Structures are given as structure tokens and as C-alpha cells.
Amino acid sequence: MNIYGWIGLLGIIFFTLIPFFNKAHRTREEIQKAIITITIVSGIMIAVLVFNINFLTAFLLGVLAMILFDRKTYTKKRLTIYGVIILIAGIAAYALLRDNPNYVIQHLEENPESSSLYLAENGEPVITYHSTDIRPLASTVKTLIALEYAMQVEENKIEKDQRIPLVDLNRFYWKNTDGGAHEAWLEAVKQNGGIQNNEVTLHDVAKGMVTYSSNANTDYLINLLGVDAINQRKTELGLTQHEDVYPIGSALLIPDYIQKDGMSEKELIKALQNLSMEDYRNLAQSISLQMKTGEIKANETTFDSSPAVQRVWSDRLIGASANDYGKLLALISNDELPPNAAETIRDLMEWPMQLNEENYKKYKHIGSKGGSTLFVLNNAMYVENLKGDQYEIVLLLNDLKFHEHFLLRNNRKSFESKLMNDANYRDEVLDALSN
Structure with missing residues (x-):
């Protein structure tokens, strides 16, 4: 749930409580309504934060709960209106969700x-x-990184079973940048008994990159395998229409890295777009190295860039x-x-x-x-x-x-x-x- 979701939910609570500054509104019925509203909003927050339910799903369920707890719902007029809304929503849902290759x-x-x-x-x-x-590859580029990993295993440069401290991986982790992929991988490895002494095998790290699409694991492997080695491999394989690889997770930090005090979002986007692709890659690599050494502690912050800023990152992904x-x-x-x-x-x-x-x-x-x-x-x-x-x-x-x-x-x-x-x-x- 991003900051706008929090603002919206807290706003509902705020405007629910405002009328109670006027003593005339402190009736038993109004207090009951306020308790129901605040309880439902709190339930939405708990559903998202504790049970990892999608915000939109939790919000819609909350709206449904408010309708059901409203006494006015059960009049003939209201039931007719809600019946029509449900029918229209059902038709729309069928049109959107039906299988249509x-x-x-x-x-x-x-x-x-x-x-x-x-x-x-x-x-x-x-x-x-x-x-x-x-075209931008997004996480599909992890196929090439996985192949370089496999080739370095073949060439005895690395070993699948070597142990990797989780603290080393976590240096590359930035919350909310991969849809919960990193957490899901960690939980799966834990359930399988793969975490010992807070370490995992290198092969489990690679699996986390491919199966779960962990960006932290990806940037860790890019650093371990070497950007130059990956780019050399694509050349050897004859991939002539493939742009150079760089750490994709650390690139999300570039806006914070170049933003100056007082810079508007529009100015920030312009500054990002004015970076040459070579400078952009080099900056992503520099940030990645600083994450590796702990100079930049991305794991202590939460990602929350606007869609407009994310668009620049998306357009500049490896193609x-x-x-x-x-x-x-x-x-x-x-x-x-x-x-x-x-x-x-x-x-x-x-x-x-x-x-x-x-x-x-x-x-x-x-x-x-x-x-x-x-x-x-x-x-x-x-x-x-x-x-x-x-x-x-x-x-x-x-x-x-x-x-x-x-x-x-x-x-x-x-x-x-x-x-x-x-x-x-x-x-x-x-x-x-x-x-």
C-alpha cells in the first residue's frame, strides 16, 4: 500500500471523527456508525499489513462491509439500487476476467x-x-544472468553449494521494489530448511532470482559474476540486439541519488531523462557497489516512487x-x-x-x-x-x-x-x- 492509500484511509478516520467536536452529533447512533467505520478501515489496514492482502481487494471488501452494516441498505429502494450495481459489476467482471486469448x-x-x-x-x-x-526486458533479463551463472559453475569459477550470508543479500534489498518476491523466496527457503546459520547456498540465491524474481538476489549475482563477464557472454552467444547489463535494482535508487533539495518531480524526471544511457548504467553500477559495501543502506528504507518516476526507470531497463x-x-x-x-x-x-x-x-x-x-x-x-x-x-x-x-x-x-x-x-x- 503506497502513501496515497494511507492518506486515504487515515482521511476517512479523520473525517469520521470531526463531527464529534460538536456535542449535538454525539448521539448513540452516530457513535455506533463511527465505531463501525473506524473498525472497517482498521480491518483494511490489518488485512494489507498483516495478511498481505492486495490493497484494492481489501478496500472493496471494506466498502461491501460498510454497505452491509448500513441500516438504510435494507430498504426496497436501496436493495434495488444495489441489485442493479451488482448486476452491472458482474457483467463487467465477466468481460474482464473471462478467458479471452x-x-x-x-x-x-x-x-x-x-x-x-x-x-x-x-x-x-x-x-x-x-x-x-x-524493448525493455524487465526481469526477463534474468535468463541471461542465470545462463552466465550456469556457465561459471561449468567453468569452476563458482560453486553451487558455497554458502552466502543473508546479510550480504539484504544489502541489495529495497522493500516494495519486487512485489514481495524476496520475502516469498526467503519464506520458501526457510520452510525447506535451506537457511542454516543465517546462510543459504548460492544455487538457492540463483533460484530466488529466477523462480521468485528477487531483485536483491539479481543484483547480488550481477556483482558476483561481474557485469563485464555477463556482457561478454551475450556477445559470445551472438546476441547482437541485446543492450549491456547493469544492476536493475540499484537503478531504482538513482532518483534519490540525483535529487536536490527543492527539486520538483517534473525537474527530477527531466534530470533523469537528460542522463546519457552510459552515465545511467555507470551510476547504477556505482550505487550497487555502495550497497554491497554498506555505504548505502537501502534495506533501511521503503521504496515509494511515483508512477511518473517509475516510468523513466522502466523505459531505461535493459533492452x-x-x-x-x-x-x-x-x-x-x-x-x-x-x-x-x-x-x-x-x-x-x-x-x-x-x-x-x-x-x-x-x-x-x-x-x-x-x-x-x-x-x-x-x-x-x-x-x-x-x-x-x-x-x-x-x-x-x-x-x-x-x-x-x-x-x-x-x-x-x-x-x-x-x-x-x-x-x-x-x-x-x-x-x-x-x-
Whole structure:
């Protein structure tokens, strides 16, 4: 819950109590109403802070509770009004939540300047829709970092079982920057008995980066593996449409780093945009090193940048083409890496198989890494079914509005599933995007 949510809820409590400064309003009925309102608002806060319930969900449930506790609700007129509202809300919910993979096709058709789709079947590209355009990768870039990790394991530069103190990881952690991913990973490792003496294995750190998408683990690994080594690897792999890697978590601190006293948000955004990409990367790397040494203590603060400032960060994330990530996925899927590296990267990427045992009834392999911001929704995925057919799918979507992000997220999986399992649907998508 961001600061605006807190202000709103505290505002409700404040305006509920104001009338009681006037003695005439201190009736039993008004006091009961105030107690109910404050209790519901407090319940929303507890639901968000203690039980990690989504703020919007908790708020809507709170509104529903206020309606149910209001005596006026139970008049014929009010019941009719609420009945109509519920009916309209139900129709809207069906339209928004129903399974509609064709919405993804429609979005791709209408937004060629900000959308890419790559599909290969058994090594042959089938759909290459704006697949050479470079788009922000968000967390999908962690695929490349995971591959560099696997290669350094192969080359005996690092060991999977080496112990990593949690305090070293926590130096890179900034609360509210990864949707609770880091906390979820820590809880999972704890449940599996993976934390001993406040240390975890390096391989668990890598799994936290891929499976849970922890930004803290990502920046830790970038520092450990070396930015230059990762960028050299992408060159060796022939990823010619891939921008240089830099620590993505620490880049979120750049606005605080360059902001001066009295600087407005508009001036801050302009200052960020005026930074050259080289200066931006170097600053992110410098901040990351200061986080590593403890000079910058991001773990003692909470992230709360406005959407406008986050937009600059999102637009400047490491970019690449869908073609390059199709190529990267094929290296893994076709076992073109050295044996130990191949085993390591599959263990990291194939978390969907481990997450859902039902997948074993249809597939030999599924490896995936998504990535999203408020404006980006991506997924890079390789699949091999029980017949031995192999697919690589890369979907990169940028410049999304809130409702587009919501609908695309809801329908992406069914779209990808139909692409893999229905040859007629693949032809339908190809025809639509070719036109």
C-alpha cells in the first residue's frame, strides 16, 4: 500500500471523527456508525499489513462491509439500487476476467510500435512479429544472468553449494521494489530448511532470482559474476540486439541519488531523462557497489516512487529483441550448452514443471522467465511436449495502460497454451499479424 492509500484511509478516520467536536452529533447512533467505520478501515489496514492482502481487494471488501452494516441498505429502494450495481459489476467482471486469448492478438495488432512476438517450432521461426525491435526486458533479463551463472559453475569459477550470508543479500534489498518476491523466496527457503546459520547456498540465491524474481538476489549475482563477464557472454552467444547489463535494482535508487533539495518531480524526471544511457548504467553500477559495501543502506528504507518516476526507470531497463531471447531459449532447449551448465540452467528455468506436477502429463520440459513493471509485461518460454516437439515463445509488451496490463496478464497464459497446442490457432495468429 503506497502513501496515497494511507492518506486515504487515515482521511476517512479523520473525517469520521470531526463531527464529534460538536456535542449535538454525539448521539448513540452516530457513535455506533463511527465505531463501525473506524473498525472497517482498521480491518483494511490489518488485512494489507498483516495478511498481505492486495490493497484494492481489501478496500472493496471494506466498502461491501460498510454497505452491509448500513441500516438504510435494507430498504426496497436501496436493495434495488444495489441489485442493479451488482448486476452491472458482474457483467463487467465477466468481460474482464473471462478467458479471452484473442485479446492478446488484438493488442499485438493494434500496438505494433510497442509489441513483439517470436514463435519457433522445432527450430524454425514461425512468427516474427516486430521481433528485431529492442524493448525493455524487465526481469526477463534474468535468463541471461542465470545462463552466465550456469556457465561459471561449468567453468569452476563458482560453486553451487558455497554458502552466502543473508546479510550480504539484504544489502541489495529495497522493500516494495519486487512485489514481495524476496520475502516469498526467503519464506520458501526457510520452510525447506535451506537457511542454516543465517546462510543459504548460492544455487538457492540463483533460484530466488529466477523462480521468485528477487531483485536483491539479481543484483547480488550481477556483482558476483561481474557485469563485464555477463556482457561478454551475450556477445559470445551472438546476441547482437541485446543492450549491456547493469544492476536493475540499484537503478531504482538513482532518483534519490540525483535529487536536490527543492527539486520538483517534473525537474527530477527531466534530470533523469537528460542522463546519457552510459552515465545511467555507470551510476547504477556505482550505487550497487555502495550497497554491497554498506555505504548505502537501502534495506533501511521503503521504496515509494511515483508512477511518473517509475516510468523513466522502466523505459531505461535493459533492452533486447524477441529474436535474441528466442535464440537464448533455443540454446537451453536444444542442449547446446556444456553438460554441467545445461543441467544447471534447466534446474533454474524449469520451475513451472516443479511447481505443477500436472505439466509432466503433457510436457517433457517447460522453462520460463517473465518480467513486468507498471508499463511492461513480458515472457520468454521454451517448451518440449511428450511427442518431442519444441517451441520457443517470446512475448514483449511495453507502454501498457493499467487496463491493458490487467487484461494481458489474465489472458497471456491461455494465449501461449493455444499457440503451442493448436496448429490451426498458430495459423490464425500468423494470418492476423501478417495482415
